[in-house]
Amino acid sequence: MIVILGESASGKSTVQDILCKNYGYVRLITYTTRSPREGEENGVDYHFISEDTFEEMSRKGEFCETAEYNGWHYATAKADCTDNKVVVLTPHGLRQMKKFDELTLDAFYIDVPRRDRLIKILQRGDSIEEAYRRSLSDVGQFDGIRDEVDSTFCNPGYKKSPEEVAKEIISRLRR
Structure with missing residues (x-):
């Protein structure tokens, strides 16, 4: 099962959609x-x-x-939680799932700088207050997550398209 993590507006849901559409995964x-x-x-x-x-x-x-x-x-x-599924989780959710040895998880973190994510949230039409609230809710939640996932994708300025990130996820699966 693929687990995707990332702060608000990092592109995780879009990548999840692409994995379902182009690679045969099913959204959990x-x-x-x-x-x-x-x-x-x-x-x-x-x-x-x-x-x-x-x-x-x-x-x-x-x-x-x-x-x-x-x-x-x-x-x-x-x-x-089957091998053909993909899910977007918080770090807390990933930590809980990792306690179950019977689950086979491949966890990926999409890391986009805060400034880039704030701009994306505003471009999507959210208010400044909503952008700030969403960004603030992520503070501290993702500390240390790089050490808890199988792979991290650094994507400053969204230089990699969601399609490229999805393709890289598929190439890095342990199965």
Whole structure:
């Protein structure tokens, strides 16, 4: 299974989409207790479940990583972690998943300088306040991550296209 990590606006979701479209990987669908947003579909964007269902699955040990954000729970089911999957995770999520020896993970960190990412966030139409909030939420979270992943892609100024990063990921897989 491919795990992609990177700060906000590093290109990780775009690379994930390319791995699915061009290399036959399947995006791992995670679970959440939040309600679907407009246009989101159950089983496509997330598995939308109740708090009770989340607690039951958690109690049964069905999740290999969990997180809480804005009062909502998010999780990845062990059963969904197959070799043909690709998932975007936080460093905390990767650390949780690495505790399960039965999971075969190839983890990649996309490292784009903060200034470049802030410019990208603003170019996408987010407000300065949102760009700052997203950047601030990443501070400290990725410290030391280079030592925890299989490979790091330094991409200042987005010199490598998402297609090039995806191709490099495929070339660096351990399988």
